[in-house]
Each structure stands twice: as C-alpha cells, then as structure tokens.
Amino acid sequence: MRGAIADDFTGATDLAGNWRARGLRTAVALGVPTAEDLAGLAGHDAVVVALKIRSAPADVAVAQAREAARALAGLGCTQVYDKYCSTFDSTPEGNIGPIADALLEETGARSAVVVPAFPDAGRTVYQGHLFVGSDPLDRSPMKDHPLNPMWDSRVADLLRPQTAHPxxxxxxxxxxxxxxxxxxxxxxLEESGARYVVVDALDNDDLAVIARATADARLVTGGSGLALGLPPTGRTLGPITAVPGRRAVLAGSASRATQAQVQAAREHLPHVKVDVAAVLADPAGQVDSLLAWAQERWAEAPDRPVLVYSVGDPDDVARGRAVTADASAVVEGLFAALAPRLADAGATQLVVAGGETSGSVAHGLDVAVLEVGQLLSPGVSWLTGRRRGADDVNLVLKSGNFGTVDLFTTAWEELG
Structure with missing residues (x-):
C-alpha cells in the first residue's frame, strides 16, 4: 500500500486524485486515523492522511506528522510521501523543513528528493528554480500571497532556513x-552528506524518471505531481455515486484563481458575500442568516447551486478584506458552522475553495474518510465524504489556485 501525509486537505485530495488517475483505489483520512478508521482503510491501494498544518507552528505540525507516519506504518506502507504545496507556500520560519526532518527520523531514510513540480498545473522546476507558468515563483501572483508571500524562486534557498541538513x-x-x-x-549526493535533493522536472516524463529512480526510497517529498510519474495499473475505476440533494459553493480563498471563479459564477448563480464585520459581531446570527438565504434560493430553483464567498475581486484584497490571518480564521469558522447546517437542510453536494476553508468545512461536517472519485481538472476531484453518525455528502475540496474558471457552474455535470 502507498501512504502519504499532506499538510492541508486540498493538497491531500489533489494527491489522491492523481493516484486514482493511475488506477489506484485511494482514500483520504481526515486527521490521524483512529484504530477504527485504519480498519476501514485496509482494502485500499493508497491512503493519504490529510492534516491541517500548513500554517501551524512547527512543533504542532511535526507532532501530527509523526503520528500520521506511525499510522501509515501500521497499515504496512513502506514509503511515505510528504506532500506540500506545489508553490512551496512557506515563510523562512515555516514547517516544511521541520516536517521533512521528522519524517527522515520516523522512516529511517538517509535522504529524500524534493519535487514540488506539477507540470499539469503549470508548476515546473528548472535549474533549481520553481516556475508558475512562465514566471519564476517570486514574480508570479504568489509573490503577493496574503499569508505566505513568496519572494524567492530557488527551492533550495527556500528550504535551507528551515532545516539544519544540507x-x-x-x-x-x-x-x-x-x-x-x-x-x-x-x-x-547522499554519500557526500546531502539529506535533501531538489530535482528539476519540466514535464510528466521527467516525473516518471524520478518516480522510478525513487521507487524504493523510504521517503519522498514534493507536490502532488510526482504521483503522476507512477506507471498506470491499467485498472479503470468508475465514478463515485451522486448523493441526491441541494448544491452549494463555499469559497473562502483569496487567490486570484478563486477570484476569477467567483466572478464567473456570479453571472449564473445566486450569490452572497460574507460580511466579516457582521460575523465578528454575531457569528451565530450570520450563520442563521446565510442558511435562510440559501433555503430561499433553493425554494426558487431547487437544482441551482448557491454561492457564498469571502473575496470576489482584487479590490477586496487591496482593501485587506478577508485576507489577514485573523479575518481568514473568522471566515473559516463561519464556513465550519454553516456547512453542517446546509447539510441538515438538504445540501449534499458542496464545492469548497481554499485549503484552510476545506479543512474547516470537513471538520464541521465531521467527515472521517473521503473516497476519491472522478478527476475534474488537475488537482480537483469529486469525493464522497463519510460522515460520523450522518449521511454521506459529495464534496470538491480544492486549493484556491486550482480548477477551471467555470468550475463552480460546471462541476455538477461530472457528478451526474
């Protein structure tokens, strides 16, 4: 069985979707799996443990990563795939290095490759520099990321401040x-003392070479693209079953890609923007108000999705709305409280934008395990969420940067 640890929920589903595309029956465990969860995962070809640690303090992130590694070892996984964002989102004080250091110890690996490249999503590494499309990382939109602005493109230079290893x-x-x-x-390089090796990759053929060369490694690290380097099994996996019910889009990301998706969807879907000040003043009241609004829209058109979003255009970012750490936490809390109320009202198909938002929604819905379904676009898949003590839901949990511009209006077509 293949095993992975992802530092956020959308990264986990991104990687899981790529494994499924290679013919592996894949599940995502939300949080370190319990003994009961582990028993239910044993029949899969691959398991990704999704943690919510991308922005967590290093000591907290490391402790959870160690627990996850031990759980995967209990499932019989002989290689751990340490999955982080393909744009290496992290400040010099970040936790990518400390997590990898801990996993070197847990797995007994002497070294590990560093492969953030995901060519299908426009992320490549050339001469050690990470590119987003044709732009070096530090000249891409990531340079203005509200929480983790990326001011360097050389991956080794981003990693070195976070680890004592060469x-x-x-x-x-x-x-x-x-x-x-x-x-x-x-x-x-390992014999010369290197413990991390950043490997260039320009296309999926390069990823295939890296995957074969590291097939026996105890630890690999990178974005989800490396999973596409695996040879396909030849097995065809059918789509997941649609859970009949109402539809909603919850967009908590401030990324440019999500802004464009929100702008496109507003032309077709009933929509409402989160008022952060109002949520701060009366969080429960705002949840009640948004639920009532959604129910009114569904009464008018039962099959039409509703859109609730926090950032709709660049002016919102310029004014600082919903992008500071405190404001982001407020939005995540709102969506975590709103999602189960929507589900209780009949919403069984949810598209969620933003890594932190996706984690909050999954926690709010008390989802234990995700079964990975059909791929919508690189890094974006339909999922079935197995809730504790409640009916299943269909979910798309997507990184803010991923997905086609029309995702919020077309995703439902692939679910059926």
Missing part, C-alpha cells in the same frame, strides 16, 4: 539521461 540540487540534464543516472547521482 540541501543539494540535480539539474534536468541528469533526469533526461534516465533513471539509472538519476539513481546514481542521488546516491552520490
């Missing part, structure tokens, strides 16, 4: 020579 690089020319050459270079 970091090396492998250029794409070695990758293009083939898996044997890459394996030999990784072994040489």
């Amino acid at each position: 970091v090396a690089e492998v250029p794409v020319g070695v990758v293009h020579t083939g898996e044997d050459a890459l394996r030999a270079e990784l072994a040489r």
Whole structure:
C-alpha cells in the first residue's frame, strides 16, 4: 500500500486524485486515523492522511506528522510521501523543513528528493528554480500571497532556513539521461552528506524518471505531481455515486484563481458575500442568516447551486478584506458552522475553495474518510465524504489556485 501525509486537505485530495488517475483505489483520512478508521482503510491501494498544518507552528505540525507516519506504518506502507504545496507556500520560519526532518527520523531514510513540480498545473522546476507558468515563483501572483508571500524562486534557498541538513540540487540534464543516472547521482549526493535533493522536472516524463529512480526510497517529498510519474495499473475505476440533494459553493480563498471563479459564477448563480464585520459581531446570527438565504434560493430553483464567498475581486484584497490571518480564521469558522447546517437542510453536494476553508468545512461536517472519485481538472476531484453518525455528502475540496474558471457552474455535470 502507498501512504502519504499532506499538510492541508486540498493538497491531500489533489494527491489522491492523481493516484486514482493511475488506477489506484485511494482514500483520504481526515486527521490521524483512529484504530477504527485504519480498519476501514485496509482494502485500499493508497491512503493519504490529510492534516491541517500548513500554517501551524512547527512543533504542532511535526507532532501530527509523526503520528500520521506511525499510522501509515501500521497499515504496512513502506514509503511515505510528504506532500506540500506545489508553490512551496512557506515563510523562512515555516514547517516544511521541520516536517521533512521528522519524517527522515520516523522512516529511517538517509535522504529524500524534493519535487514540488506539477507540470499539469503549470508548476515546473528548472535549474533549481520553481516556475508558475512562465514566471519564476517570486514574480508570479504568489509573490503577493496574503499569508505566505513568496519572494524567492530557488527551492533550495527556500528550504535551507528551515532545516539544519544540507540541501543539494540535480539539474534536468541528469533526469533526461534516465533513471539509472538519476539513481546514481542521488546516491552520490547522499554519500557526500546531502539529506535533501531538489530535482528539476519540466514535464510528466521527467516525473516518471524520478518516480522510478525513487521507487524504493523510504521517503519522498514534493507536490502532488510526482504521483503522476507512477506507471498506470491499467485498472479503470468508475465514478463515485451522486448523493441526491441541494448544491452549494463555499469559497473562502483569496487567490486570484478563486477570484476569477467567483466572478464567473456570479453571472449564473445566486450569490452572497460574507460580511466579516457582521460575523465578528454575531457569528451565530450570520450563520442563521446565510442558511435562510440559501433555503430561499433553493425554494426558487431547487437544482441551482448557491454561492457564498469571502473575496470576489482584487479590490477586496487591496482593501485587506478577508485576507489577514485573523479575518481568514473568522471566515473559516463561519464556513465550519454553516456547512453542517446546509447539510441538515438538504445540501449534499458542496464545492469548497481554499485549503484552510476545506479543512474547516470537513471538520464541521465531521467527515472521517473521503473516497476519491472522478478527476475534474488537475488537482480537483469529486469525493464522497463519510460522515460520523450522518449521511454521506459529495464534496470538491480544492486549493484556491486550482480548477477551471467555470468550475463552480460546471462541476455538477461530472457528478451526474
């Protein structure tokens, strides 16, 4: 069985969707799985443990990652895939390095590759620099990220402040020579003392070479793209079953991609913007108000999704709305409280935008395990959420940066 640890929920479903695309029956455990959860995961080909630690203090993140690694070992996983964002979202005080350091210890690995590349989503690494489309990371929209602004594109330089271990690089020319050459270079660098090796990757063929060269490694780290380097099993997995009911979109991300998705959806869907000040003044009252609004819209058109969002256009970001850490926490709390109320009112199909928002919604719904279904676009899949003591729901939990611009209006077509 393959096992992975993801630092947020959308990253977990992103990776799980890529594994499923290779023919692996994949599940996502939300949080460190209990003994009961582990028993239910044993029949899968791959399991991703989704943690909500991307913005957590390093000591908290490390403790949870260690627990998750031990749970995966109990399932029989011999390789741990340490999954973080493909844009390496993290400040110099961030926790990507400390988590990887802890997993080196837990797995007994002497070294690990660092592969944030995800070419299908426009993330590539060339000469050690991470690109978003044609732009180096520090010249991409990520340079203005409200919580983790990225001011450097060299992955090794981003990682070094977070770890005491040496970091090396492998250029794409070695990758293009083939898996044997890459394996030999990784072994040489490990013998010279490197514990992390940033490997260039420009396309999925490069990811396939890296995946083969590290097939026996106890630990690999990166974005979800490396999963696409696995050879396909040849197995065809059918779509998940749609749970009949009402539909809603909950968008808590401030990313430019989500802003564009919100703007496109407002042309077609009934929509309401979260009033952060009103939520601060009366959180329970705002949940009641949003629920009543949604029920009124469903009464008018039962099959039409409703859209609740926090940031709708760049002016909102410029004014600082819903993008500070405190305001983001308020929005996450609102969606965590609103989601189960919507579900109780008959909403069984939810599209959620934003990593932190997705984690909050999943917690609010008390989802224990996600079964991964059909892929909508790179990094975005339909899921079935298994709730504790309640009926199942269909979910899309997407990173703020992912998904087509029309996702909020077209996702339902793929669910049926």
